[in-house]
Amino acid sequence: MAKATKLNRKLPGIILVNGSAGTVRTLGITNVRSLIDNVVQELQLPFKLHVLQGNEIDACVRKAIAEGVSAIAVGGGDGTISGVAHQLLGTDIPLAVLPLGTMNLFAKAVGMPDSLEAALRSLAHTIVVDVDVGRINGRTFLLQVSFGLHPKIVRMRENLGYSSRLTKILGGVRAFFAALADPSRLRLLLSVDGAPNAFKCPAVVITNN
Numbered sequence: 001m002a003k004a005t006k007l008n009r010k011l012p013g014i015i016l017v018n019g020s021a022g023t024v025r026t027l028g029i030t031n032v033r034s035l036i037d038n039v040v041q042e043l044q045l046p047f048k049l050h051v052l053q054g055n056e057i058d059a060c061v062r063k064a065i066a067e068g069v070s071a072i073a074v075g076g077g078d079g080t081i082s083g084v085a086h087q088l089l090g091t092d093i094p095l096a097v098l099p100l101g102t103m104n105l106f107a108k109a110v111g112m113p114d115s116l117e118a119a120l121r122s123l124a125h126t127i128v129v130d131v132d133v134g135r136i137n138g139r140t141f142l143l144q145v146s147f148g149l150h151p152k153i154v155r156m157r158e159n160l161g162y163s164s165r166l167t168k169i170l171g172g173v174r175a176f177f178a179a180l181a182d183p184s185r186l187r188l189l190l191s192v193d194g195a196p197n198a199f200k201c202p203a204v205v206i207t208n209n
Contacts, residue, residue: 022102075100
């Protein structure tokens with residue numbers, strides 16, 4: 001990490017919750033909203049809550065950037081978090097992560113508590129640190145991006161549907177074996193340290209953080 005500074009508590013911040021996120025569906029949006037409101041009021045955190053659908057988040061982030069908020073805390077899946085991070089690149093507005101996705105992989109990678117309440121309480125004494133950001137085809141990713149087999153499995157899992165972390169895992173297992181029955185191979189030209197290598201493989205995964 002390149003730097004560590006305290007969060008500016010003098011300016012208001014916002015909490016963005018994707019109403020369709022996995023843990024939100026599990027806990028129930030009313031319970032999530034109530035918990036966040038209670039902790040924010042108890043600790044007098046300078047954050048205003050917005051519960052939005054995925055297609056509403058970008059506009060809310062753009063407005064927050066224009067208004068110069070102190071921070072944006074995002075509760076959603078890794079895709080939602082990466083989308084907000086993309087908009088915050090080049091600004092001084094820090095991004096906080098709340099574990100409200102289904103798997104919460106990036107939240108775990110940066111050491112956020114597993115429970116929503118504990119993560120909210122951490123905002124009262126958090127520090128701001130730098131993390132690595134990856135880009136591919138103009139899109140930002142914080143944790144990983146993949147091609148080939150994995151996206152195919154994800155599409156099949158989404159078509160199966162899921163309502164919790166457990167059913168998402170089970171759906172992923174079903175999709176994995178179904179995808180293996182008809183694997184496709186990618187033709188790749190990879191340059192490492194200036195040396196080109198051509199090869200075929202069923203999947204490519206690029207990881208970060």
